[in-house]
Amino acid sequence: MALSGLEIYKLLPKTNCKDCGFPTCLAFAMKLAQKQVELAACPHVSEAAQAALSDAAAPPIRLITLSSNGNKLEVGNETVLYRHEKTFFHQPGIFVRVSDDLPLDEIKARTAEVDGYVVDYVGMPLSYDGLAIAYASGNPEQFGDAVKAVCDTTHKLLILIADDPAALKAGLAAADGRTPLLCAANAENWRRVALAAKNAKAPLVVRVDDSDPSTSSEQRLDGLAKLTEDIAKFGVDDLVLDPGVRGFNESLATITHIRRLALKENFRALGYPVITFPGEGATSQLDEVTLAGQQIAKYAGFVVLDHFTEASAYALLVLRANIYTDPQKPIQVEPGVYPINNPGPDSPLMVTTNFSITYFSVANEVESSGLPGWLLVADAEGMSVLTAWAAGKFDAERIAKAVKESGASGKISHKQVILPGHVAV
Structure with a gap:
């Protein structure tokens, strides 16, 4: 209690x-x-x-860490149901699943496609977190070869999806030096799979079977809680939950229920991050992306997709970035003076605030004009231009201070500053 x-x-x-x-x-x-x-x-x-x-x-939701060649993903340790209460701390990992029964060249090609996708969003590089390798061949050696093919192509994080301990051991051997997420232990295999996770010091997914349509949500969660307690007593503490639900309504209700039990009731047996597979609850790629967006917004810790397109990746990454920013701290850029289009001493000096959206809007306009210029970013505590001006954070004194501290006066041969139009009064 x-x-x-x-x-x-x-x-x-x-x-x-x-x-x-x-x-x-x-x-x-x-x-x-x-x-x-x-x-x-x-x-x-x-x-x-x-x-x-x-x-x-102890945190109400356990912190789970994956690592791979300097890359690290931390999921969990959340303390609130709603972002405005404080903030969400650790964004969910997004993975793309590949099957080990594909040719190795195709596995490498799909991995390279995911690995190479990076998009710049208001100064933040966004990309997927890793690959999930699924055991479909029935051959542990082939599964190990598939994991090695992925490891040879990327340094991103891994999820090994297999209910056969022999396949997991082969995958762990191929992923030497990395800490993957093992998926999954169930009521039948948990002792053998938990032993593999314990020996590898790797986090483990705990799954309940949803094949019986008569099983209620409460019964599934009771079974999941019993399973996590048994595995924790066995010596594996880093667990991830798979409640076995896949559809829109069922996953939203069940994952929210798990979150509430962990935070509001301090129910330790379900105090772990949740993994979701939106492709298994979707009838089309559009449904998969829509369901993934719902799960990113509502408490998923790991999201495993079956398809990759640049359009869907951009949508999900931007959604995740906006949800997992502190609502009490606006996204800011570093104050200073930024050259655009190779400016010289006679180029104009423009000034704006350090609110990231304002900065990138102005910078993109100047860059697209093709004309050289200096963009001075004044520290306005992350506020937009009009908000900062109304709050007294963007006035003549602060602009003069920004010019002095940034060294902008040493870069230009004139003493003219272009102000934002709405505050040039």
Whole structure:
């Protein structure tokens, strides 16, 4: 059962030292009860208190990490149902599935297509996170060869989809040096698959069977919770949930239910990220992208697609980027002076704010004109031009300060600044 803030406070040092970043131990205890800070932020807590508070201090949704040749994806550790309450911290990983029964050349070609797609969106490079290799051949050696073909083509992250422990072991051997996500353990194979995950120190998907249409959502979640508890006792703590639902309505209701149980009821057995397969619940590629968008918006931790197109990739990546930004902190660019079209000392100097959308709108217009110019970006705390002007964050004094601090005056031979039209008053 979750501890209240006062119950946690009784176990803290009560020194009000402020080393945790809060003015009092009680304030820290209240935040700890709300899962908004970690116990490690208090450097003076005793070992006895740490043991007593371990459950209260643990995040409601466990953090799962995949790694591959310097690439890393962290999923989980979320604390709110709605983004406006605080923010969503870790964006879901998006993967594309390839089957091991395809020719190796085709596997490499599909992998290269995913690996090579990067789009620049308001200064942020966006791309898919990795590949999911599915075991369809029935031959563990062939599965290992498929994993190796993917690893030879990309450094992106991996999901190994196989219910045969022998195939997973072959895939893990081919993915040496990487930490993939293993998919999946079920009621029949969980001991053998969990042993492979434990030995590889890899996270593991836990799946319930949805083949019986008479099984209710509550029964599936009860079975999933029982399975995660058994696997956790076996020694595998990094788990991902597959509740077995695939359609629009069913997946939305079930994944939301899991999120609410983890956050509102502190139900540890379902306090893990969720993996989804939108292609299995769709009748067309358009349906797959639509369902993937729903799942990105509503609590999926890993999304595995069956198709890749640049159009769908752009739509899903931009959607993810916009949902997983802090609503309390506008997307900003670094203040400074930016050259466009190779300007010289006689080129005009234009000024705008450091709100990213404003910056890229102005920069793209100047670049498309073909004329050289300097673009001065003033620090307006990420506000747009009119908002910053109304708030007193974009006035003559701040523009003059930006000119001085950026060194713009040393790049031009004149003393003229072009202001945004709406504030040139």
